[in-house]
Amino acid sequence: MKFVISREALLRPLQLVAGVVEKRQTLPVLSNVLLEVQGQQLAMTGTDLEVELIGRVTLDEVGQEGEITVPAKKLMDICRTLPDGAQIEVEQDGQRVNVRSGRSRFTLSTLAATEFPNVENITEAHQSFSLEQGKLRRVIDRVSFAMAQQDVRYYLNGMLFEVSANQLRTVATDGHRLATALVDITGLDSTQQIIVPRKGVLEMAKLMTDPEASVEVIVSTNHLRLSTDAFTFTTKLVDGKFPDYGRVIPKNGSNVLLADRQELRQVFQRTAILSNEKYRGVRLVLDNDLVKVFANNPEQEEAEESLAVDYQGAQMEIGFNVSYLQDVMAVLGTEQVKLTLGDANSSALLEEPESGDALYVVMPMRL
Secondary structure, three states: EEEEEEHHHHHHHHHHHHHOOOOOOOOOOHHHHHHHEEEOEEEEEEEEOOOEEEEEEEEEOEEEEEEEEEEEEHHHHHHOOOOOOOOEEEEOOOOOEEEEEEEEEEEEEEOOHHHHHOOOOOEEEEEEEEHHHHHHHHHHHOOHHHHHOOOOOOHHEEEEEEEEEEEEEEEEEEEOOOEEEEEEEOOOOOEEEEEEEHHHHHHHHOOOOOOOOOOEEEOOOEEEEOOOOOEEEEEEEOOOOOOOOHHOOOOOOOOEEEHHHHHHHHHHHHHOOOOOOOOOEEEEEEEEEEEEEEEEOOOOOOEEEEEEEEOOOOOEEEEEEEHHHHHHHHOOOOOOEEEEEEOOOOOEEOOOOOOOOOEEEEEEOOO
């Protein structure tokens, strides 16, 4: 196997593929990237047995065909530290691979390509559709912060993808807050729910770099696959039942607050400084076009902020984890935010006043 490629053409897909590779592996071959040359195409594959990413690059000239695995991080670090515009020659030499560029020469250890595991082929696709990468990235980014991390309820350590009549909905919750976003797609009439694991979700988002270009999405019983000319990404699915998110979304809340999103975000940012580092609680007092935000901590330090808002509901005092409110403020895209409340013990519903393609639910906390 032998090929010549520019540093820039190799580095971007190699970084994405190496991101899938786990740092600490029980199988040595899983810390390697599989290099395959066929004609004028170089394919690079990384996997941790849960997710697999194949990145493809067109070479300037036909290479010498073959396949071998080399240490992913070392190859990436070599490419990254070479100067801009460098030409890189990669050549297999028996049990080693030589990497040359200008006056630099590196010899890397290898493992046989036959040792490299493959994620099972998708034999039966239940759903298949295409949408713009920008739209898929949007419904992932607006929801991913609410995914649980290392929760014993393993089905929460990921994101629900619900495909129904011409719509794709993403949902994430950690039991304290819930986020959901919606995008229209065409050509679908059946319904299916799948749970994509946390790592799969985060790697998918990194791949959506061309907002206008489309990506093909294939859903099977156990896998989700994304495909473009440049890459094929496959992730195993979480085998579990996602909670009924519809029951969590508050209905008919009568107390509605409209506020400038950036001003409210800054109020939360400042009061959070003096909130309890462990519990992160802040107290909101709402009354007649005014919201007051209070925070304190075990050192007897206190913060108080007032903000003029549009609020004509009942006088109310309610506590929240300020980090959860800040996360929602960060992903909303409008100038204003709409906050709907039932009473001091009910969850709050946050959304953009106009578009309504994303909803956020935050549970109150006792202070």
